Amino acid sequence: MHPLDTTRALMEGTGSGADICLRCGSRSIGLCAPLDAGMLDDMAGDSERHALDARDAIFHQGDTARFVYTLTEGMARLTRVLPDGRQAVIGFRFAGDTLGFTPATEHAFGAEMLTRGTICRIERRRLDTLFRRYPLLERRFLDLCVRELAASQDHILALGRFSAEERVAAFLVSLAEAQERRNHAGPVFDLPATRADIGEFLGLTLETVSRAISAFRRRGWIRLHGHNGLELVDRAALIGLGSGDRPGA
């Protein structure tokens, strides 16, 4: 099994519904998918939509966790900062993903847009009201949460056990799969994260990420199109490297 497959499972679990989040107007993949019409009306009445530019913060680490967010367009990164200033990217989020849901009073990490996009937010306490009215919604959050936990464990495995090239290969494949799951057509994917972002996600320096990507390019495994375009030419090779069955290890 691909070690990042649980990420796929998480997203597949959210991608089936074709409901429309009334207020947001977007195809709702995250919050609204398996809900009935009455619930959607309630949520739409309680939520607000906001447009954001690339690099805008959605919320900051330490902010009071007043809202829960759904990313309706664009791509974002989740970051945590250590006391000494070292920073880590904890994850990336795509259109349809839910952000910032926590029972704590403060956000343990920050979220920033990597591209332009829009978010849809609902007050935490209104969501609690909806939980009481629609137990299915709470169940849905529990499932999402457990799946995200499994994805975190995959990432822990990758950080603890994978070489630099293995990590980058796994990342590129999971990025492509995430976009395919969102009905992306064509062989060229978006890669809006910088080398530094990827490095901070994978526990590597930007130079090491750059070298791995160059190596894949030299081997004919990938092709870069402009500064944002990524094409997986030999996906099997990348999956082989990124799946953790290194021959003779």
Next chain:
Amino acid sequence: MHPLDTTRALMEGTGSGADICLRCGSRSIGLCAPLDAGMLDDMAGDSERHALDARDAIFHQGDTARFVYTLTEGMARLTRVLPDGRQAVIGFRFAGDTLGFTPATEHAFGAEMLTRGTICRIERRRLDTLFRRYPLLERRFLDLCVRELAASQDHILALGRFSAEERVAAFLVSLAEAQERRNHAGPVFDLPATRADIGEFLGLTLETVSRAISAFRRRGWIRLHGHNGLELVDRAALIGLGSGDRPGA
């Protein structure tokens, strides 16, 4: 903030109740804490208790996820195996922690006892029935899950950004705090995990873990008592090293 503090938060969240899980007979910290008497009766009727020896498996990676477990005595480790045989310890669990709760059909990781101990297990579908009867129980699982997710993110941060000694220091402190939270008295803590277990948890080799522990001992920060006893002599030094505010980084 200590980067492993969310682990503490997770456990504090479960440590407040003094209820007794009727069938298990143990102080229930995990499943049963904030529940009313009727719910406890229901759960006790549906759960079974088992005694296990050190090294016994509670469940295996890939097993059908038929049960949800509470560790009532002892210490366990959670492990994942990669296709090529590389293994990683993704976490440790203590008395009172809940194990193996997942909406998936299979366990994504295995769990093995590190010490003798007992577990209390309940069938997954009976738990679902209880969820329907007691929505508060489901809410409790959601909170636990979000907190565990935060703990995973701390671990991701440690694996991606911490040096070997920083990781070992953070691990020793969090282990001591976990035992203090469980009303452990006295300055000497249990360290039932081997150097290899710790190394597989922290993404290090057993030799590197051993060297870090020896270095702490030489600096007078810790003392070892027999093969299982650990005393933190200078906890502040360990916290300083393990909290991620390395001076000048």
Next chain:
DNA sequence: GCCGGCTCTTGATGCAGCTCAACGGCGATT
């Protein structure tokens, strides 16, 4: 008591990835 196996420790060596540095490409601004 003696032996075999396991864990821990410590030393020597090698290498993957970090650090430091230089440069080229591209978009934005004016």
Next chain:
DNA sequence: AATCGCCGTTGAGCTGCATCAAGAGCCGGC
């Protein structure tokens, strides 16, 4: 079109940790 700042690439050297190896302490079995 010129300039600036950011991002990416590549090279050279260094270092922290892995790897390999040897030996010591401890425990259970006989």
